[in-house]
């Protein structure tokens with residue numbers, strides 16, 4: 001049985017207190033824990049070994065969902081709370097679909113939106129127990145020097161595997177980060193950098209406090225995910241898309257975001273440009289799907305055959321756009337989950 005290492009545990013009730021605890025800790029000494037569904041297994045595998053944990057679970061202000069000029073979701077809102085929210089489902093369907101496909105109901109009951117956005121990057125050579133990793137002399141992401149995926153790579157290529165980030169980026173969401181020194185608000189897309197080790201732009205002493213969605217009147221959105229087991233699994237490819245339409249059915253504005261193909265979610269700008277001003281005919285969708293597949297450079301460090309994953313990317317983008325067009329996609333979703341068995 002894998003055991004947790006020893007650590008000090010703090011359970012503040014105020015966000016300010018949590019920020020002060022982080023600010024007072026030596027670099028690398030303290031980590032935040034929300035639901036613990038990502039961090040605690042990582043600690044058992046000694047991938048992350050903080051000396052202290054600052055729990056966010058008792059901080060009431062992180063648990064609120066409010067709707068003023070768009071929704072504001074506290075970082076401590078659980079994924080189940082999002083899934084159980086009918087108005088969120090209607091207003092931000094893509095986010096709802098992403099949250100509903102994270103892990104299992106038990107994990108969604110514990111797992112939070114903030115934890116999902118700050119989820120560690122994943123790789124076949126890293127998501128292993130300590131003995132396994134020791135047997136290959138570890139790797140650059142933790143305790144080693146070499147990247148076993150690309151031995152000449154100066155950076156780690158571990159994969160961004162958060163389901164909700166692509167959906168939130170497609171919906172134009174922003175995030176508030178709070179520290180003892182103040183707060184700042186950034187687009188969710190700017191929370192990430194393309195480095196499997198330093199994958200967040202969040203400073204170590206900052207807490208992701210809330211996510212803000214703009215008013216989404218007229219926006220349609222969707223989220224598609226490829227994974228091995230339809231019942232639960234991390235994404236190995238995902239597509240979030242959102243668009244508004246003119247009265248005559250042309251696309252007015254669009255965002256298409258790819259997940260699990262890089263160390264950060266990738267905004268497929270050329271794919272969105274290919275649909276803006278156009279009706280979503282099969283030809284337009286095919287052109288956008290081609291354009292979306294270009295910036296995606298998945299590596300051979302997650303599940304499934306790499307060439308197959310690259311090939312199927314276009315099909316998944318096309319499925320997402322067909323759903324935005326208003327097609328009945330239930331059969332396509334069933335086919336995708338069979339393909340991933």
Ligand SMILES: Cc1cc2nc3c(=O)[nH]c(=O)nc-3n(C[C@H](O)[C@H](O)[C@H](O)COP(=O)(O)OP(=O)(O)OC[C@H]3O[C@@H](n4cnc5c(N)ncnc54)[C@H](O)[C@@H]3O)c2cc1C
Nearest residue numbers: 034035036037038039103111112114115116118163208233
């Ligand atoms: C079997 C299994 C299957 C899973 N499947 C999926 C899946 O399909 N899709 C998916 O996306 N995830 C999956 N997960 C990962 C995880 O369950 C979810 O991502 C969950 O939402 C993480 O939230 P949490 O609150 O438990 O995060 P935690 O484990 O508490 O934290 C995760 C990371 O975020 C940091 N953090 C947490 N909250 C904050 C905050 N407010 N501000 C700054 N940093 C913060 C922590 O320090 C830590 O580094 C799976 C996990 C398991 C064990």
Ligand code: SF4
Nearest residue numbers: 123139147148156157
């Ligand atoms: S991509 Fe390379 S450095 Fe990063 S976790 Fe995988 S093997 Fe390690």
